[in-house]
Amino acid sequence: xxxxxLTLISDSxxxxxVAVTVTAVSNESSPxxxxxxxxxxxxxxxxxGYFSISRKDLALLKKLDINGAQRINTWVExxxxxxxxxxxxxxxxxxGAPVTEQTSWMLDYPSALDMFEQIIDASRGKQIxxxxxxxxxxxxxxxxxxxxxxSDKMRATVKRLAKCxxxxxxxxxxRDKVYGFVKxxxxxxxxxxxxxxxxxxxxxxxxxxxxxFLFQPASEFLPMIDEVYKALVEKTESTPGAKVEHxxxxxxxxxxxxxxxxxxxxxLQVRSVLKNYPKLLLTQGxxxxxxxxxxxxxxxxxxxxxxxxxxxxxxxxVFPVYIGDDQTDEDAFKILRERGQGFGILVSKFQRDTSAxxxxxxxxxxxxxxxxxxxxxxxxxxx
Numbered sequence: 607x608x609x610x611x612l613t614l615i616s617d618s619x620x621x622x623x624v625a626v627t628v629t630a631v632s633n634e635s636s637p638x639x640x641x642x643x644x645x646x647x648x649x650x651x652x653x654x655g656y657f658s659i660s661r662k663d664l665a666l667l668k669k670l671d672i673n674g675a676q677r678i679n680t681w682v683e684x685x686x687x688x689x690x691x692x693x694x695x696x697x698x699x700x701x702g703a704p705v706t707e708q709t710s711w712m713l714d715y716p717s718a719l720d721m722f723e724q725i726i727d728a729s730r731g732k733q734i735x736x737x738x739x740x741x742x743x744x745x746x747x748x749x750x751x752x753x754x755x756x757s758d759k760m761r762a763t764v765k766r767l768a769k770c771x772x773x774x775x776x777x778x779x780x781r782d783k784v785y786g787f788v789k790x791x792x793x794x795x796x797x798x799x800x801x802x803x804x805x806x807x808x809x810x811x812x813x814x815x816x817x818x819f820l821f822q823p824a825s826e827f828l829p830m831i832d833e834v835y836k837a838l839v840e841k842t843e844s845t846p847g848a849k850v851e852h853x854x855x856x857x858x859x860x861x862x863x864x865x866x867x868x869x870x871x872x873x874l875q876v877r878s879v880l881k882n883y884p885k886l887l888l889t890q891g892x893x894x895x896x897x898x899x900x901x902x903x904x905x906x907x908x909x910x911x912x913x914x915x916x917x918x919x920x921x922x923x924v925f926p927v928y929i930g931d932d933q934t935d936e937d938a939f940k941i942l943r944e945r946g947q948g949f950g951i952l953v954s955k956f957q958r959d960t961s962a963x964x965x966x967x968x969x970x971x972x973x974x975x976x977x978x979x980x981x982x983x984x985x986x987x988x989x
Contacts, residue, residue, distance in 0.1 A: 711957045718951045718964035718975050725949070725964070726982055732925035734979070735916065735948075736767060737909055737938065739930030740777040740784050743953050743972055747892060747931075749862050751851060756787060760969065763976050768792045770983040774912050776800060776905050778896060778934055780853040798824075798855035799898060799934055800908025805915065819915060824855045827885070827899040831855060834883055834897060841875045848872055856898035891932045905930075906937035929953060929972055936961055951975070 718725065738744055744764065745756040756764075767773050774794035777784045781797025781804060788795075791807040803821040835852045838859060842848040847863030861872055876895060880886060889896045909928060910919075918924040926948035928938045939950030939961035950962035953972060966972050 712965075715952060715960065715962060715965040717971075718966050719971060719978070721964060722975070722978055728949075729925040732923045733918065733921075734771045735913065735918065735924060735926045736771050736773040736976075736979075737776050737912070737926060737928040737930075738764070738773065738972075739905075739932060739935050739953075740775055740779060740787065742892060742931035742969070743929055744775075744969060745787065746969055751849065751858070751860055751862075754787065760973050761788065761790065763973050763980070764788070764793070765790055766980045767976050770980055772916055776908055776928075776930070776935075776938065778853060778856065778858065778891065778894075778932070779851075783853070794912055796905070796908040796912065798853050799896070799903075800905050800911070801855035801898070801901075801903055803908060803911060821911060821915075822855070823903050824899045824901055827855065827901075830883065830885065831857060831897075831899075834879060834886065837879045838876065838897075841879055842872060845872050845875065856896055859895040859897070860893065861895070862893040889934065891934055896934070904937040905934055906939075906941035909938045909941055924948075927951065929966070929975075939963075 740756075741747060741751070741754050744760055745754045748754050764773065768790065769792075772794070773792075774796060775784055775788060776796040778799045779797055781795045781802045784797055785795055794803070794805055796803045801822065801824045803819075805819045831852075831854070835850060835857050838850045838857060842850055842859065845864060845868055847861070847865065847868075849860040849863070851858040851860060859872070859876055861869060864872055876888070876897075880888060880897065885900050886897050887900050889898065909926065913919055913924065913926060924947060926942060926945075927950075928935065928942060928948070929951040930938065931953035935950070935952075939952070942948050942950050943961050943963075949964060950960075951964045951966055952958075952960045952962035953966050953968065954960075955967045966975060
């Protein structure tokens with residue numbers, strides 16, 4: 607069952623109001639939403655998803671009852687699939703990867719650095735708009751999520767990028783927390799998987815009407831999120847290494863430091879809390895379980911909202927580029943394919959099915975790509 611509401615939101619200093627249809631999705635039959643398979647251009651050689659589960663398991667998830675032990679087993683298997691330590695079925699793209707699989711995957715998702723000239727050719731005459739995930743894209747994945755710092759060199763690169771193109775950070779983290787890491791007021795920030803979006807505070811020449819804006823389509827869920835956060839902290843405190851992070855409109859349960867033999871215990875704890883909240887759903891990223899409201903809103907919707915806010919909703923001369931490493935970034939990759947504009951870049955050292963068009967292996971390559979974009983823009987302006 608779905609309920610649609612048309613919401614018009616702007617902050618008091620904005621002057622910008624964007625009408626957005628937000629769809630609430632019933633969660634009674636399926637409180638766990640697994641990784642979505644790619645809908646376009648799959649690899650020539652089938653590969654096991656790095657953060658995903660198989661279509662067979664996805665079908666199983668839709669049938670299982672939240673109270674069943676079988677559901678917990680499936681959760682744990684999906685947690686294993688999302689773990690970077692479990693790479694036997696997803697060889698790295700470098701040393702040790704079978705030549706046939708590596709070659710096949712790279713043919714479908716070539717390096718954005720190697721294809722830089724072709725990318726630039728495709729963008730000529732269009733306005734490039736940059737969308738960047740944070741963890742695993744601008745900063746390395748670390749055991750302690752509170753220490754996911756970006757380097758000074760990366761910050762300087764992103765600052766230069768924002769002078770050349772409208773630039774947004776789109777993250778599952780709380781918007782304020784991401785801003786605390788990035789510390790650049792001239793960027794757009796979309797936290798909580800796009801459920802908390804704010805325009806630049808200052809310093810951006812790309813702001814529409816020179817004013818900022820604030821958009822929060824899941825505000826009604828805030829009391830519930832607070833309640834569930836407290837319950838999860840209390841419930842998981844007996845599991846060593848588990849960390850519950852409050853991201854304002856969603857909650858992250860990190861299991862990077864949890865021993866694998868304790869994952870089933872953690873899944874049971876999370877289930878025992880969420881079974882009482884059918885209006886919340888569970889998704890999964892890199893060694894993290896994400897709890898968020900059951901509204902039809904994700905990073906792809908956030909991308910579309912930001913394009914509309916910038917005045918590019920129905921333009922043929924816009925070229926969005928989205929760079930991300932997580933399963934939640936697939937929603938944005940998929941939107942770009944459906945729009946037939948721009949492209950997505952997956953950041954991963956491992957083969958996985960994706961709706962992105964290109965790949966980069968790690969944040970250092972992301973920085974190299976962004977630096978090349980900035981240099982290309984500088985030379986283009988001088989020409």
